[in-house]
Amino acid sequence: MEILEAFDLTRCAHSAAQLVGVDEKTVVRYVAIRDEGGDPFSRSRRPRVTDPFVDKIEELVEKSQARIRADVVHQRLTAMGFTGNERSTRRAVAEAKAAWKAGRRRSYRPWSPEPGMWIQFDWGAGPVIAGRRTSLFCAWLSWSRFRVVLPVWDQTLPTLVSCLDATLRRIGGAPTYVLTDNAKTVTVEHVAGVAIRHPEIVAAGRHYGCKVETCEPFDPESKGGVEATVKVAKADLVPTSANLAPAYGSFAELEDACFDWCERVNNRVHRETRAIPAVRLVEERRHLHVLPTQPHAVALGEERLVNDDQTVSFGSVRYSTPPGHVATKVWCRVAGDELVIVGRTRAGLAEIARHRLSTPGNPSIVDTHYPHHPGGNLPRPPRPRPRTCEEAAFLELGEGAHRWLIEAGAAGAVRVRAKMRKAVELAAALDRQQVDHALGLAAIAGRFDDGDLVSILDHLATAAPPTDVVFVDESHSVQPGTGPWEGFGS
Structure with missing residues (x-):
């Protein structure tokens, strides 16, 4: 600027050069650039060794759609007589690729979601628990930015619908559209670029009043919000060397960690909306559909x-x-x-x-x-079921008769039927309950000989009732006293 100012003052290149202390040719060059409408501060492009091959470089970049590597271009140019080094080729290829992409760059229109319209979900790789890999179901309510992360063991269709049901019930309603990726549980195949939905996921969406939509293949921009949710959730929940998070000892610990993470991110100010997602969810719930009482059968x-x-x-x-x-x-x-x-x-x-x-x-x-079947793997005790009149008469004596028959069979007693008839005859002559009691005692003592039942009945008839039984407590002891030793040695 001092050169141009001196020239405007003197209108002479020689005089202006003497005023600012530069060469006269420098003044002439800067004045000529200004008179042509150029930028005096921009440097003029010097000839390059790649200039004779610029057309070939642009042709190779055009055919490869800017995917060709610079080393491959350098080999082609060397075969054509190029004598420069690979660094010059790389610079020329980079400029050609930038020029090619400049006219083909994809433009985006900002997405402004409406309340109650969209919910997006995707899967992320979860931590390994007890040698088994888990998955993270990540959902994102587009307008309120409310996030839900659920850990699961697999990504099957029942698990997907179950997670979707749990997510909708956590947010308190169902939106109009559900947007996700083209997984096999959602999109069976593509025919002429048209996604063919899985019939079960369509039925599940109809059950909740939602329409399932999928993004374009290889187009993560159409669901970038949930992609960010997956990335942030994995960064915080999956133990890595970056976050130094400890490993999970059980699946329940992972569930608690996911719930705490959702509570934390949903109750802090979102960077874009400058609002708390949990607060915006309260307003968005007014635009959500009412959920059915029962979940879809696939979710079960x-x-x-x-x-x-x-x-x-x-x-x-x-x-x-x-x-x-x-x-x-x-x-x-x-x-x-x-x-x-x-x-x-x-x-x-x-x-x-x-x-x-x-x-x-x-x-x-x-x-x-199984309330009517005993548990465990031990032998099942037999249940007496009378088939004759004599058997019925014996078993009608009571519980002692049942126990006697079971124990007698296990002990291998002989002449069981004769002893059963004898017991029935004694019950007719004596007290029925007394005979049943004696049979129970015989079963406990393992006495199954011919005269054992009569002997037990005689003992019961002559023995006194056990009224003098002494119970051990704090006021009585069975330890013999020292009274007999008082006169010892006197």
């Missing part, structure tokens, strides 16, 4: 038929169910480390059983599901 899990032994098979493992569900359909789903079994009751669909997940070969059987 996989359908199973209850066998005659009151068990269902899930994952090659048998799990017991309560009485009253034999030959009916139930639904099984995995919730953390447990298997939840849902069946139809008088009040509708309800949880009827819950088991810890087991492994093949180790069935999970609950004894309370």
Whole structure:
């Protein structure tokens, strides 16, 4: 500017050069640039060694759609007589790619979601618990920016619908559209670029009053909000060397961590809206649809038929169910480390059983599901069932007769029928209850000979009642006293 100012003052290049202390040619060059409307501060482009090959470089970039590498271009140019180094080629290729992309750059229109219109979800890789990999179901309510993250073991269709049901019930309603990726649980295939929906996910959306939409393939911009949710959730919840988070000891710990994370991010000011998502959710709930009382059948899990032994098979493992569900359909789903079994009751669909997940070969059987069958794997005690009049008469004596017959059979007693007839005859001649009591005592003592029952009856008839039994307590002791030793040695 001093050069130009001196020239305007003197109107002579020689004089202006002497005033500012520069060469006269410098003054002439800057004045010529200004007179041509150029920028005096921009440097003129010097000739490059790649200039004769610019057309070829642009041709290669155009054909490859700016994907060709600079080293490949350098090899092509060298074969054509190029003598420059690879650094010059890389600079020319970078400029050609930038010029090619400048006219083809994709432009975006800002998305302004309406309240109650959109909810987006996607899957993220979760932490490893006990050697088993988990997944994170990440949902994002577009207008309020309310986020829900649920840990699961798999990404199957029942798990997806179950997570979607839990998410909608947490936010308190259903929006109009559900946007997600083109997973096989949502999009079966593409025909001429048109996504073919999975019929079950369409039925689930119809059940909740939502229309399921999918984004364009390889176009994460159409659901960038939930992509950010997945990224942030994984950064905070998955233990890495970056966050130094400790490993999870159980699935329940991961569930608590996900819930705490959602509470934290939903109750802080969002960077873009400058509002708290939990507060905006209260306003958005007025625009959401009312949820049905019962979840969709797919959300309940996989359908199973209850066998005659009151068990269902899930994952090659048998799990017991309560009485009253034999030959009916139930639904099984995995919730953390447990298997939840849902069946139809008088009040509708309800949880009827819950088991810890087991492994093949180790069935999970609950004894309370079989109230009329003794539990355990021990031998079952026999239940006397009379088939003749003599057997019925003996068993009618009472519980002692039942016990005597069971113990006599286990002890291998002989002439059992004759002894049973003798007991019936004694009961007719003597007291019926006394004979039954004697049979019970004989069973306890293991006395099954011919004269044992009569001997026990005689003892019961002559023995005094046990009224002089001494009970040990703080006021009495069975320890002998020292009174007989008082006169010793006198």
